[in-house]
Amino acid sequence: xxFNKITDEVLAEIIAIAGADNVLTGAVELEKYSHDETxxxxxxxxxxxxxxxxxxxxxxxxxxxxxNIPVTPRGAGTGLAGxxxxxxxxxxxxxxxxxxxLDIDERNLQATVEPGVIxxxxxxxxxxxxxxxxxxxxxxxxxxxxxxxxHGSGGPRVVKYGTIRxxxxxxxxxxxxxxxxxxxxNTLKYASGYNLTQLFIGSEGTLGIVTxxxxxxIPAPTRDVLMLAxxxxxxxxxxxxxxxxxxxxxxxxxEFMERRGIEWVKEKEGVYFDLKDNAAAxxxxxxxxxxxxxxxxxxxxxxxxLEQFGCTDVLFAETAAQKEEMWHMRRIMAVSVxxxxxxxxxxxxxPRASLPVLIKGIKDAGTKYGxxxxxxxxxxDGNVHINILKGNMSDEDWNTKLKDGIREIxxxxxxxxxxxxxxxxxxxxxxxxxxxKYSPIHFxxxxxxxxxxxxxxxxxPGKIFN
Amino acid sequence: xxFNKITDEVLAEIIAIAGADNVLTGAVELEKYSHDETxxxxxxxxxxxxxxxxxxxxxxxxxxxxxNIPVTPRGAGTGLAGxxxxxxxxxxxxxxxxxxxLDIDERNLQATVEPGVIxxxxxxxxxxxxxxxxxxxxxxxxxxxxxxxxHGSGGPRVVKYGTIRxxxxxxxxxxxxxxxxxxxxNTLKYASGYNLTQLFIGSEGTLGIVTxxxxxxIPAPTRDVLMLAxxxxxxxxxxxxxxxxxxxxxxxxxEFMERRGIEWVKEKEGVYFDLKDNAAAxxxxxxxxxxxxxxxxxxxxxxxxLEQFGCTDVLFAETAAQKEEMWHMRRIMAVSVxxxxxxxxxxxxxPRASLPVLIKGIKDAGTKYGxxxxxxxxxxDGNVHINILKGNMSDEDWNTKLKDGIREIxxxxxxxxxxxxxxxxxxxxxxxxxxxKYSPIHFxxxxxxxxxxxxxxxxxPGKIFN
Numbered sequence: 001x002x003f004n005k006i007t008d009e010v011l012a013e014i015i016a017i018a019g020a021d022n023v024l025t026g027a028v029e030l031e032k033y034s035h036d037e038t039x040x041x042x043x044x045x046x047x048x049x050x051x052x053x054x055x056x057x058x059x060x061x062x063x064x065x066x067x068n069i070p071v072t073p074r075g076a077g078t079g080l081a082g083x084x085x086x087x088x089x090x091x092x093x094x095x096x097x098x099x100x101x102l103d104i105d106e107r108n109l110q111a112t113v114e115p116g117v118i119x120x121x122x123x124x125x126x127x128x129x130x131x132x133x134x135x136x137x138x139x140x141x142x143x144x145x146x147x148x149x150x151h152g153s154g155g156p157r158v159v160k161y162g163t164i165r166x167x168x169x170x171x172x173x174x175x176x177x178x179x180x181x182x183x184x185x186n187t188l189k190y191a192s193g194y195n196l197t198q199l200f201i202g203s204e205g206t207l208g209i210v211t212x213x214x215x216x217x218i219p220a221p222t223r224d225v226l227m228l229a230x231x232x233x234x235x236x237x238x239x240x241x242x243x244x245x246x247x248x249x250x251x252x253x254x255e256f257m258e259r260r261g262i263e264w265v266k267e268k269e270g271v272y273f274d275l276k277d278n279a280a281a282x283x284x285x286x287x288x289x290x291x292x293x294x295x296x297x298x299x300x301x302x303x304x305x306l307e308q309f310g311c312t313d314v315l316f317a318e319t320a321a322q323k324e325e326m327w328h329m330r331r332i333m334a335v336s337v338x339x340x341x342x343x344x345x346x347x348x349x350x351p352r353a354s355l356p357v358l359i360k361g362i363k364d365a366g367t368k369y370g371x372x373x374x375x376x377x378x379x380x381d382g383n384v385h386i387n388i389l390k391g392n393m394s395d396e397d398w399n400t401k402l403k404d405g406i407r408e409i410x411x412x413x414x415x416x417x418x419x420x421x422x423x424x425x426x427x428x429x430x431x432x433x434x435x436x437k438y439s440p441i442h443f444x445x446x447x448x449x450x451x452x453x454x455x456x457x458x459x460x461p462g463k464i465f466n
Numbered sequence: 467x468x469f470n471k472i473t474d475e476v477l478a479e480i481i482a483i484a485g486a487d488n489v490l491t492g493a494v495e496l497e498k499y500s501h502d503e504t505x506x507x508x509x510x511x512x513x514x515x516x517x518x519x520x521x522x523x524x525x526x527x528x529x530x531x532x533x534n535i536p537v538t539p540r541g542a543g544t545g546l547a548g549x550x551x552x553x554x555x556x557x558x559x560x561x562x563x564x565x566x567x568l569d570i571d572e573r574n575l576q577a578t579v580e581p582g583v584i585x586x587x588x589x590x591x592x593x594x595x596x597x598x599x600x601x602x603x604x605x606x607x608x609x610x611x612x613x614x615x616x617h618g619s620g621g622p623r624v625v626k627y628g629t630i631r632x633x634x635x636x637x638x639x640x641x642x643x644x645x646x647x648x649x650x651x652n653t654l655k656y657a658s659g660y661n662l663t664q665l666f667i668g669s670e671g672t673l674g675i676v677t678x679x680x681x682x683x684i685p686a687p688t689r690d691v692l693m694l695a696x697x698x699x700x701x702x703x704x705x706x707x708x709x710x711x712x713x714x715x716x717x718x719x720x721e722f723m724e725r726r727g728i729e730w731v732k733e734k735e736g737v738y739f740d741l742k743d744n745a746a747a748x749x750x751x752x753x754x755x756x757x758x759x760x761x762x763x764x765x766x767x768x769x770x771x772l773e774q775f776g777c778t779d780v781l782f783a784e785t786a787a788q789k790e791e792m793w794h795m796r797r798i799m800a801v802s803v804x805x806x807x808x809x810x811x812x813x814x815x816x817p818r819a820s821l822p823v824l825i826k827g828i829k830d831a832g833t834k835y836g837x838x839x840x841x842x843x844x845x846x847d848g849n850v851h852i853n854i855l856k857g858n859m860s861d862e863d864w865n866t867k868l869k870d871g872i873r874e875i876x877x878x879x880x881x882x883x884x885x886x887x888x889x890x891x892x893x894x895x896x897x898x899x900x901x902x903k904y905s906p907i908h909f910x911x912x913x914x915x916x917x918x919x920x921x922x923x924x925x926x927p928g929k930i931f932n
Contacts, residue, residue, distance in 0.1 A: 107712070108817040108818055163632070177907075179907045181908065187816060187847075189620050190668070191618040194665060196908070198664035199661065219711060250684065293757070349654070349655050351574040352574055423657050441647050453911065
């Protein structure tokens with residue numbers, strides 16, 4: 001893909017479309033837009049533009065199409081796969097001015113939101129009305145809803161409430177052609193032709209630019225129980241996971257954490273409880289609902305399963321403050337690990353009962369290739385985040401040998417019926433591993449679809465697949 | 467689209483692939499395959515083939531591609547939009563021999579199923595293990611899971627448990643090229659490139675032939691309450707629907723029925739209860755769960771809402787037999803109406819709070835264009851099935867004037883943010899109405915996608931769009 005640079009003439013047109021205040025070109029201003037949360041990668045766009053309307057986005061896409069300039073859409077820059085990196089330079093479309101909750105429709109339990117709204121801001125707004133939007137990635141305090149749609153984001157509550165695919169009803173998108181369409185309808189069901197809404201979810205800005213999102217809401221649960229169960233080793237903890245569902249309970253969160261992850265959070269911020277010596281791995285389990293007796297009854301069932309599977313200790317978060325602290329511990333784990341070492345993060349997902357095998361395989365790969373890892377994540381979904389630490393690894397090993405280790409982990413993941421990413425997306429850094437799971441026919445179909453939406457290939461080039 | 471006829475030479479090749487016992491050509495044998503449940507439409511395929519393996523399907527598609535012969539895939543023939551009609555003749559791919567439940571994986575709560583398995587047979591099999599697959603269309607006793615996937619089928623429990631899109635994890639499909647691929651992974655989450663699984667759901671056999679389905683299962687609820695609430699008119703009943711959710715209750719079914727629908731069921735089979743004179747419309751509400759107190763508490767909340775909205779009478783189904791009879795009444799409504807008159811069925815879906823407006827609009831259109839209709843359906847999803855009766859309408863009016871009325875109903879549906887079909891699909895008979903909702907750009911994108919998967923256009927031609 002050979003793209004053109006942004007000339008002064010094109011820059012003038014960009015400014016004419018979006019206004020000088022919303023066009024950044026200086027190196028200092030661009031720095032913030034040169035990276036997301038992916039490793040230590042940095043790529044500078046030539047120009048950052050902050051449009052505020054679908055019409056401005058359309059004019060920018062038409063302009064870039066005409067001059068063969070790559071366009072990298074960007075939400076809050078919290079991505080972990082490099083999806084928002086301007087690897088070809090060109091124009092970065094920063095969506096931060098699309099920051100309005102346009103409508104919360106209490107009668108239909110739907111909301112219309114712009115893609116630059118911070119996920120937690122939106123969640124809090126609907127919570128005030130007794131409603132729940134349950135897709136809350138760890139980065140919810142800073143990530144944008146648009147980025148969540150682009151990456152098919154998840155979070156801990158997917159296990160009970162379903163994926164983002166159940167909550168995104170309709171999208172306004174700007175196509176590379178400059179056409180502005182709604183992908184579907186504002187309805188809970190849809191059987192009217194190819195589902196473009198679903199196709200856009202997880203397409204990482206390669207098919208078009210999302211400018212409005214219609215979201216489904218549900219009545220919020222009013223009560224919950226939160227517990228942290230300690231196990232003597234990873235496999236034992238992971239084995240308990242599928243048994244919980246088989247006991248008839250669907251927790252609202254079922255998170256796995258290695259001891260090392262909690263220790264790092266403790267070092268960084270302190271947590272209110274002590275870790276017993278024999279506790280090597282943890283399950284954090286939340287059960288929510290509307291009735292205290294039912295929730296406690298389900299917690300009792302879970303407890304029985306935990307004991308059967310060799311859990312040594314269960315700590316209940318008693319107060320709202322303790323619950324918040326336990327959740328905070330889980331959420332800042334990636335940040336805490338990152339503060340200690342250069343790291344890579346993988347996001348493997350497998351059928352949940354295969355989690356013990358996957359986690360053992362990750363550790364075995366570490367032993368074989370000489371890397372340390374901290375694993376945690378959404379065990380109830382079979383989705384594990386693997387933080388691979390550079391630690392004492394030489395730069396050479398980090399850049400070469402490590403890849404063989406990662407490759408082995410993905411091969412095991414694919415063998416178990418899983419795939420490369422459960423909720424972070426493929427972006428730039430997982431791209432090279434896609435052939436482990438997918439055949440040339442998949443690539444051909446994906447490229448064909450891409451070509452239908454973006455024949456010039458200007459939208460987020462080099463992401464997901466080549 | 468100009469296709470070729472099946473010559474004797476091609477027929478010999480078809481027989482060589484599938485075996486003579488599995489190839490039908492006689493008019494008597496073909497009759498069953500010349501219609502589905504759509505109105506009184508009839509189109510004969512030239513040949514019906516019943517393959518039993520993905521490899522046979524692949525060989526048949528390659529053969530038909532080579533000779534430019536149209537292929538119409540067919541499940542159980544219970545479709546209501548003409549999706550399984552062989553409108554171009556050619557080869558019908560009857561999937562009835564793909565009738566095995568290959569695996570029920572209790573540890574992962576997943577199953578692998580062939581597309582020719584009857585939905586209810588599968589539901590009963592997993593129910594024996596305490597598990598639920600909640601996508602149960604009224605035709606569950608005869609429809610196939612493959613047809614459900616092809617049409618994005620729903621049913622009454624979608625309102626609580628989510629659409630079929632949440633339950634289909636992965637598909638084995640045979641492409642027009644003869645390539646056999648898995649569309650995704652056997653995982654609860656997926657953020658690894660364009661989601662082909664979701665694209666195939668609702669694609670009505672136009673992109674490829676599904677040969678295996680990986681399904682998500684959940685623990686089954688153990689208790690339920692079922693009630694039938696009577697209202698003095700349609701709008702009052704429909705108005706109560708969104709208030710129930712706003713009261714914090716998500717029923718496991720929330721069905722709307724006009725009195726006339728129940729009367730026809732009574733005429734056909736009898737039902738155990740009497741309809742009071744002032745009861746013009748009904749909501750059938752099921753609440754399920756695992757705890758009797760909670761369910762009754764929720765039923766109490768619902769009751770309060772019903773009273774506020776002018777409900778005149780609530781009948782509880784007390785025994786398992788009464789529950790089954792009440793459900794049976796709802797399920798055979800279409801069949802009962804059909805027994806009385808030639809009819810057309812529409813499947814509009816709107817945001818649920820707009821249901822009263824839609825239903826009023828349907829009745830107004832009937833008055834204006836001289837047709838009678840019976841409405842019922844999944845009110846909790848804003849999805850209404852409109853049975854339009856020919857009754858005393860002249861053939862001429864039925865074939866011309868009626869369309870103007872239907873067009874007005876769809877225009878209102880689109881105006882309300884809804885769309886043409888919520889769960890029946892577009893198939894043949896709704897095709898002409900698609901431009902009411904969708905722009906030429908949508909058609910261009912759909913055609914582009916179709917062309918990626920099926921460049922020769924042999925797969926179910928003439929369905930969804932031209």
